[in-house]
Amino acid sequence: MSFSVQDIIERTRKISPVDARYLAVGIFTILIMIIPLGAGAFPNTVMIEIGFYSIVTMGLIMFMGFAGQISLGHAALFGCGAYISGILTTQHYLSPWLALFLAACFTGGIAAAVGRVMFRMHGLILAGITLALNLLFFYLVSGLSDLTGGAIGMTNIPPLSLGQYTSQNILFNYYLLWVIAILLLIFSLNLADSRFGRALRSINTYDGGSEEAAQVLGINIMKYKVWVFILSAVYASIAGSLYAHYTRIIEPNTFMIQFSALVVLMAIIGGRSSPWGAFLGAGLIVSIRQLLREFAPMLIVGPTGSYELIAYGIIMVVVLLFLPQGLFPIIKKAILKRRPGFS
Amino acid sequence: MDYSIALQLFFSGLNLGSIYTALGLGFFVVYSVTRVLNLAQGEFVMLGGMLVVTFYTKGIPLVPSILLAVVITSLAGAGIYRFIIFPARKFPGMTKVFLTLGCAFIIQGIALHFWGWEFRSLAAFFDTPSIQICGATIFGQTPWVIGATLIMVAGLFVFFGHTIQGKALRACANEPLGARTVGISIERMALFSFALAAGIGAVVGALITPLTMTSYSMGLPLTAKGLLAAFVGGITRVEGVILGGLVYGMIESITAGLIPWGNHNVIALAILVGGLLIRRRGILLTAGKG
Amino acid sequence: MKVNLSFAEHSKVPILEVKNVSMTFGILNVLNNVNFSVPEGNILVMIGPNGAGKSTMLKLISGLIPLQKGNIIFRRKRLNGMAPNRIALLGITQLFQDIRIFSNMSVIENVMVGSHFNAEANLLSSGLRLPRARIDEHRLFETARRHLSLVGLEQKANINPTSLSWGHQKLVGIARALATGSQLLLLDEPYSGLSGLEVDNLNELILKLKNQGITSLIVEHLTDILMGIADQVIVLDHGEKIAEGTPAEVQNNKRVIDAYLGSGQPAKEERQ
Numbered sequence: 029m030s031f032s033v034q035d036i037i038e039r040t041r042k043i044s045p046v047d048a049r050y051l052a053v054g055i056f057t058i059l060i061m062i063i064p065l066g067a068g069a070f071p072n073t074v075m076i077e078i079g080f081y082s083i084v085t086m087g088l089i090m091f092m093g094f095a096g097q098i099s100l101g102h103a104a105l106f107g108c109g110a111y112i113s114g115i116l117t118t119q120h121y122l123s124p125w126l127a128l129f130l131a132a133c134f135t136g137g138i139a140a141a142v143g144r145v146m147f148r149m150h151g152l153i154l155a156g157i158t159l160a161l162n163l164l165f166f167y168l169v170s171g172l173s174d175l176t177g178g179a180i181g182m183t184n185i186p187p188l189s190l191g192q193y194t195s196q197n198i199l200f201n202y203y204l205l206w207v208i209a210i211l212l213l214i215f216s217l218n219l220a221d222s223r224f225g226r227a228l229r230s231i232n233t234y235d236g237g238s239e240e241a242a243q244v245l246g247i248n249i250m251k252y253k254v255w256v257f258i259l260s261a262v263y264a265s266i267a268g269s270l271y272a273h274y275t276r277i278i279e280p281n282t283f284m285i286q287f288s289a290l291v292v293l294m295a296i297i298g299g300r301s302s303p304w305g306a307f308l309g310a311g312l313i314v315s316i317r318q319l320l321r322e323f324a325p326m327l328i329v330g331p332t333g334s335y336e337l338i339a340y341g342i343i344m345v346v347v348l349l350f351l352p353q354g355l356f357p358i359i360k361k362a363i364l365k366r367r368p369g370f371s
Numbered sequence: 372m373d374y375s376i377a378l379q380l381f382f383s384g385l386n387l388g389s390i391y392t393a394l395g396l397g398f399f400v401v402y403s404v405t406r407v408l409n410l411a412q413g414e415f416v417m418l419g420g421m422l423v424v425t426f427y428t429k430g431i432p433l434v435p436s437i438l439l440a441v442v443i444t445s446l447a448g449a450g451i452y453r454f455i456i457f458p459a460r461k462f463p464g465m466t467k468v469f470l471t472l473g474c475a476f477i478i479q480g481i482a483l484h485f486w487g488w489e490f491r492s493l494a495a496f497f498d499t500p501s502i503q504i505c506g507a508t509i510f511g512q513t514p515w516v517i518g519a520t521l522i523m524v525a526g527l528f529v530f531f532g533h534t535i536q537g538k539a540l541r542a543c544a545n546e547p548l549g550a551r552t553v554g555i556s557i558e559r560m561a562l563f564s565f566a567l568a569a570g571i572g573a574v575v576g577a578l579i580t581p582l583t584m585t586s587y588s589m590g591l592p593l594t595a596k597g598l599l600a601a602f603v604g605g606i607t608r609v610e611g612v613i614l615g616g617l618v619y620g621m622i623e624s625i626t627a628g629l630i631p632w633g634n635h636n637v638i639a640l641a642i643l644v645g646g647l648l649i650r651r652r653g654i655l656l657t658a659g660k661g
Numbered sequence: 662m663k664v665n666l667s668f669a670e671h672s673k674v675p676i677l678e679v680k681n682v683s684m685t686f687g688i689l690n691v692l693n694n695v696n697f698s699v700p701e702g703n704i705l706v707m708i709g710p711n712g713a714g715k716s717t718m719l720k721l722i723s724g725l726i727p728l729q730k731g732n733i734i735f736r737r738k739r740l741n742g743m744a745p746n747r748i749a750l751l752g753i754t755q756l757f758q759d760i761r762i763f764s765n766m767s768v769i770e771n772v773m774v775g776s777h778f779n780a781e782a783n784l785l786s787s788g789l790r791l792p793r794a795r796i797d798e799h800r801l802f803e804t805a806r807r808h809l810s811l812v813g814l815e816q817k818a819n820i821n822p823t824s825l826s827w828g829h830q831k832l833v834g835i836a837r838a839l840a841t842g843s844q845l846l847l848l849d850e851p852y853s854g855l856s857g858l859e860v861d862n863l864n865e866l867i868l869k870l871k872n873q874g875i876t877s878l879i880v881e882h883l884t885d886i887l888m889g890i891a892d893q894v895i896v897l898d899h900g901e902k903i904a905e906g907t908p909a910e911v912q913n914n915k916r917v918i919d920a921y922l923g924s925g926q927p928a929k930e931e932r933q
C-alpha cells in the first residue's frame with residue numbers, strides 16, 4: 029500500500045461527497061495536529077493567530093458567502109465576545125468556560141435583536157449600517173470605562189484552563205483553539221449541505237440566488253438572514269472569548285473597523301463559497317504579513333506595517349478582478365477534477 | 372447664560388454638520404452617477420489633509436497647497452476608477468464595494484509609508500482668531516468650514532440641476548442605456564464623478580485638519596460617519612445629504628453639550644443608526660413618498 | 662361517491678377566486694376591478710397584449726406585490742396581506758418568465774430548495790448531522806429526484822443548471838415548484854424563448870400535471886400556442902377583463918380581435 033498524494037486523490041474521487049468531506053477534514057486535522065511537533069514557539073503563535081482569524085472569517089463566510097449579505101462590522105461581534113468574557117471573569121469571577129458560553133449566547137442575542145431590524149433593509153445600505161455599528165461598539169467600549177477600562181482596556185483576564193494546563197501555555201492554547209476551529213468547520217460544512225445551507229444560498233443575490241424566487245418557494249428570507257447572522261455572531265464571539273483568555277489583555281483599538289475589513293479581505297481571498305476559504309484566506313494573509321514584517325525592512329526603509337496594508341489592498345483588488353470566487357474553488361477543482369456536490 | 376450655551380451648541384452643530392455634509396457629498400457624487408458605494412472616500416479626506424499639511428509646512432502658501440492637494444487627490448480618484456473600478460464595471464455592486472475597500476487599504480498603506488504613525492495638525496486657516504458672539508466662542512476655522520461647504524453644496528446644486536454636464540451625470544445613473552443612446556459616455560462621466568468626489572474629499576481633509584488631527588488610520592471611521600449621514604438623509608439627492616449631515620452634526624453637538632458623561636459619540640451614533648433603522652429610506656425619501 | 666364525481670362537476674369548485682382587484686402604480690392604473698375564478702384542476706390561460714397587467718396579476722396572487730384593493734381567495738382563505746412565503750406554503754407557486762434558477766447550486770439542489778420545509782431537523786441537528794438530519798436529507802433528496810424524473814431530467818441531477826438549455830432550465834423551475842407540494846402553478850410566459858419542440862414538451866407536461874390534479878394559471882401574450890390546452894381563457898387589456906370563456910368563444914369575440922389586431926384604440930375608448 030502506498031500513500032502517495034495521487035493515491036489519495038484517486039480514492040477521494042470514488043467515494044461519496046459526504047465521505048470525501050470527512051476525509052478532507054480528517055487530513056486537515058492530522059496536518060494541524062502535527063505542525064507543533066516540528067515547529068518552535070514562534071510558528072505556533074502565528075498559527076494561533078490564524079486560528080482566531082479563521083473562526084471569525086468562517087462566521088463571516090456563512091453570512092457573506094452563503095447568504096450573500098454584506099457586513100463590515102464583524103470586529104464588533106468579535107469584540108463583544110472578548111469584552112463579555114473579560115467582564116464576567118474579572119468582575120464577576122465566573123469560570124472562563126462559562127464566560128465563553130454566556131458571551132456567545134449574549135452576542136447571539138444582540139445579533140438577533142439587531143438583525144431583526146437591520147434586515148428590513150437590504151443591499152449596500154447594510155454596508156453603511158454595519159460600519160456605523162462597528163464604530164458605535166468602539167465608542168461604547170471606550171466610553172464605559174468603569175466596565176471595560178475605557179481606552180486603556182482590560183488586563184488580567186484569567187486564562188482558560190483544563191486540569192493542570194492553561195491557555196497561557198502556547199501548545200495547550202494551540203490545540204484548544206484548533207480543536208474548536210475544526211469542530212466549527214465541521215458544523216459549517218454540514219450546515220452548508222443541509223436544507224439551511226441551500227435556503228441561504230437561494231437568497232444569496234450576490235452569487236446567483238434570488239430573494240423573490242426563494243420567497244415563492246416558501247422560504248422566509250427574514251428568518252434565514254437573522255439565523256445566519258446569529259450563527260455568524262456566535263462564531264465571532266467564541267473567537268473573541270478565546271482571544272481574550274489567550275492574550276489576557278484587550279483594548280478597544282483591536283476591535284475597530286480595520287479588523288472588520290481584514291476578515292472581509294480574508295473571506296474574499298480564501299473563497300466565500302465554502303468554510304474552507306476561511307482557513308485559506310486567514311492563513312495566506314497572516315503568512316504574508318509575517319513575511320513582510322520579517323523581510324520588508326531589509327529591502328525598503330519606512331514604518332513597519334505600511335507594506336502589509338498595500339499588499340492587502342493589491343491582493344484584494346487582484347483577486348476580485350481575476351478570481352471573483354477566491355482561491356478555494358480553484359484548489360477544489362484541482363484536487364477533485366470537477367467532482368460535483370463536494371463542498 | 373442659557374442663551375449663550377444654546378448659541379455655542381448651535382455653532383458647533385453647524386460646524387460638525389457642515390463637515391458631515393461635505394463628507395456625505397463625496398458618497399453622493401459617486402453613488403448618484405455609478406451606483407458604487409465608495410468606501411475609499413474617507414481615505415481621500417485623509418490624503419487631502421496629509422498633503423495640505425505637507426505642502427504648507429514646506430513653505431507653500433495655504434491656497435496653492437490646498438489646490439495642489441485637491442488636484443493630486445482627484446488624480447488618485449480618477450486613477451482608482453480607471454484601473455480598478457472600470458475593469459469591474461459589469462460586476463455586482465458588492466464586488467465594487469469590496470474593490471473600493473481594497474483601494475482604502477492601499478491608500479492607507481501609502482499614507483503610513485510617507486507620513487508614519489504621527490498625527491498632523493494645522494493652525495486655523497490664515498490664523499483666523501476665535502470670535503466671540505453673545506458669550507459663545509466660535510473657533511476661527513468654523514467660518515471657513517461652513518463657507519466652503521456652502522460653496523460646494525451650491526456648486527453641486529447648480530452643476531447637477533442646471534448644466535448639461537450635470538444632467539448627463541444624473542442620466543447615467545437613472546437610465547444607463549438611454550444615456551448611451553443619446554451619446555453620453557458613461558465611462559467618462561463615472562471617471563469624472565470619482566475625480567470630483569476625491570477632490571471634495573481633499574477639501575474636507577484640508578478643512579478638518581485644524582479641528583481634528585489627521586492620521587493615516589482615520590479614513591475608515593470617517594467613511595462610516597459620512598456614509599451614515601448620507602444614508603440618514605437619503606443618498607440619492609443632494610438635499611438628503613445636506614439634511615443628513617446637519618441632523619448628525621446637531622445631534623452630536625447637542626449630546627456633547629447636554630450629556631456630562633464623556634461619550635457623546637455613542638449617543639449620537641445610536642440615535643442616527645436607530646433613526647435610520649426606523650425610517651428605512653432616509654428622512655427625505657420617506658417624507659417625500661409617504 | 663367521491664370517485665364518481667364527474668370531471669365537469671369537480672371542475673366547478675374554484676381553487677382560486679379573484680374579486681374586484683384593482684392596482685395602481687402612482688398615477689398608472691395597472692389593474693381595474695378584475696374578477697375571475699380558477700376552477701380546481703383546470704388550465705386557465707390569461708392572455709392580453711403587452712402591458713395589460715397580466716404579470717402584475719400573478720405577482721398579486723403570489724404575494725410578491727402587496728394587494729391594494731379587492732380580495733384574492735385560495736380555498737376559502739383570504740390571501741390579502743399575507744407574506745409570499747406563507748402563500749407559497751398554502752400551495753401556490755409562481756414561476757418566473759426568466760426562471761431565476763439558483764445558479765449557485767446543482768439541479769437537484771435547486772429542486773431540494775423547493776421541498777425544504779418538508780423536513781424536521783433544526784439548525785443544530787443539521788449542523789451536527791445527527792441521524793434526524795440525515796433521514797431528512799435522504800427524504801428531501803428522494804422527493805427532489807421524483808420531481809426531477811417527472812419532468813424528465815433525472816440524468817442531469819448533479820450538474821449546474823446554467824449549463825442546461827433554456828427549455829431544460831424551465832423544466833427545472835417547474836420541478837422546483839412542484840417539490841413545494843404546489844396545487845396551483847402560476848406560470849408567467851412559460852413559452853418565451855422556447856423552440857417548437859420544447860413548447861410541445863411543456864404543453865405535454867402541463868397536461869400531465871392536470872391529470873394529477875394540479876391547477877395551472879398561465880399568462881401569455883401569444884395566443885395560438887395555448888388554445889389547444891386551455892380549458893378556459895381570460896383576456897386582459899389595459900388592466901381590464903374584456904372577455905372570458907372557452908378558447909373557441911374567445912377567439913371569435915370582437916373585442917378580443919380589436920384588442921389584438923386594432924391599434925388598441927377601441928379598448929381605450931370603451932374604458933373612458
